[in-house]
Amino acid sequence: MPALVIKSFPEALHARLRQIAAAHRRSVTQETIHLLEMAIRAEEKASPAGSDEGPSYWANRKLLPEYEAALKAGAFSGGTDSTQIISEERDAR
Numbered sequence: 001m002p003a004l005v006i007k008s009f010p011e012a013l014h015a016r017l018r019q020i021a022a023a024h025r026r027s028v029t030q031e032t033i034h035l036l037e038m039a040i041r042a043e044e045k046a047s048p049a050g051s052d053e054g055p056s057y058w059a060n061r062k063l064l065p066e067y068e069a070a071l072k073a074g075a076f077s078g079g080t081d082s083t084q085i086i087s088e089e090r091d092a093r
Helices: 011-023 028-046 065-072 082-091
Strands: none
Touching: 011 028
16 A cells, blocks of 8 residues: 655644544544545546636636746746756755
8 A cells, every 4th residue: 555754744734633633533644534535526526637627726826927027038948957957066066
């Protein structure tokens, strides 16, 4: 069975998850799976796979003016992979 590891999980969120799990008489793992299933079901109902409802929320979201101006000016279109840049920078140390 696959496992899921979440790194840097906020302590406050984990405490809330433990409280909810206890209220529902579930383990934290069971509660997490239940909440993920509910979220995925809600997402599927909101935008069924293969639906032709048009662009998603993310395609229609309003961009910050600064970011939109940078996009129009050609920023972020260099085609350079950031992981390559970071790797080269680390190798140079």
